[in-house]
Amino acid sequence: MEALKKCGYNEVVECPYNKSHLILKTRIQKHLIQCRKSYPNQEKSTCPFNTTHLINKKEFSYHVEICPDRASFDLYKYKIDSRPYSSENENFDENMDEPNSTIDEQPVEDWSNDNVPSYNPQQYCNKLPLLRTKVGGTPSEKRAFREAQREVFKQNQKN
Numbered sequence: 810m811e812a813l814k815k816c817g818y819n820e821v822v823e824c825p826y827n828k829s830h831l832i833l834k835t836r837i838q839k840h841l842i843q844c845r846k847s848y849p850n851q852e853k854s855t856c857p858f859n860t861t862h863l864i865n866k867k868e869f870s871y872h873v874e875i876c877p878d879r880a881s882f883d884l885y886k887y888k889i890d891s892r893p894y895s896s897e898n899e900n901f902d903e904n905m906d907e908p909n910s911t912i913d914e915q916p917v918e919d920w921s922n923d924n925v926p927s928y929n930p931q932q933y934c935n936k937l938p939l940l941r942t943k944v945g946g947t948p949s950e951k952r953a954f955r956e957a958q959r960e961v962f963k964q965n966q967k968n
């Protein structure tokens with residue numbers, strides 16, 4: 810091994826199955842595919858980055874180094890670590906919500922922009938508890954609903 814290093818082959822690693830196998834780092838993956846066939850019935854460990862990776866325990870530390878899912882895991886961890894900013898963001902969001910909530914409290918009635926004759930809306934609604942519950946529906950349904958409202962309104966006026 811020393812001789813190999815002196816020759817500039819310092820990217821040599823020991824095979825996890827047999828220390829006498831000195832393999833170039835660039836070749837170790839290919840070697841492991843071949844070499845693990847000679848060492849069946851190995852103890853297995855589950856990869857911490859991807860539970861579908863079942864790794865021979867002897868290869869475990871090597872796999873953790875080169876696992877393709879490690880990059881996304883590191884990214885995920887980084888996002889968690891950068892969370893201290895979120896408390897500031899929450900305060901900011903609360904301030905932003907205030908004007909919105911007051912707008913939401915404004916009553917928005919379906920027929921407010923229509924040509925319905927002027928009247929006291931509260932009084933009108935109290936007379937029509939059933940019709941008042943009708944919301945949504947297709948445009949034609951809404952039109953029919955408004956027509957019905959006008960009819961009932963006229964009837965109430967006569968009474």
Ligand SMILES: [Zn+2]
Nearest residue numbers: 824826830844
């Ligand atoms: Zn080997």
Ligand SMILES: [Zn+2]
Nearest residue numbers: 856859862876
């Ligand atoms: Zn893995």
